């Protein structure tokens with residue numbers, strides 16, 4: 001009897017933890033983000049960009065906070081600060097949502113922010129840095 005009760009508690013706790021861990025990773029993700037102007041939407045300068053330099057920005061150097069704090073180490077939208085946000089940070093690992101988000105759209109939001117959300121304009125990044133971080137997200141995090 002005792003063992004089965006313990007098992008039940010364990011099972012419920014595990015389910016709860018799994019559920020919380022995936023709370024930020026809905027896929028497809030609801031998305032109302034403003035579309036970039038069409039010239040920008042179509043722009044793509046990732047061919048000559050540097051993914052390794054982009055990773056440093058994503059993991060560490062972006063100000064006021066590294067991208068991973070919200071978007072998560074693996075880009076699943078599950079960073080420490082992401083949980084409290086509404087709407088949730090973009091889940092880059094969700095192909096169903098990301099298929100509609102080309103590099104130029106990412107550039108537009110990283111540069112200007114998404115008004116009314118936790119995604120603020122990344123004012124300290126130069127255009128080159130933005131393309132580098134986009135390259136990192138697209139080559140290493142997106143699935």
Ligand code: HEC
Pocket residue numbers: 031032033034057058062065066067068069070071081082085086087088089090101105106107109110114117118119120122133134
């Ligand atoms: C404080 C939390 C936070 C940080 C830090 C943050 N983001 Fe975001 N990001 C968000 C949220 C929230 C959204 C969702 C915005 C929306 O739904 O319009 C988002 C959306 C995005 C999108 C999707 C744009 C689209 O059109 O759907 C991209 C790309 C992005 N962020 C890149 C970055 C990069 C690169 C960094 C670091 C330089 C970064 N973010 C830092 C919270 C954050």
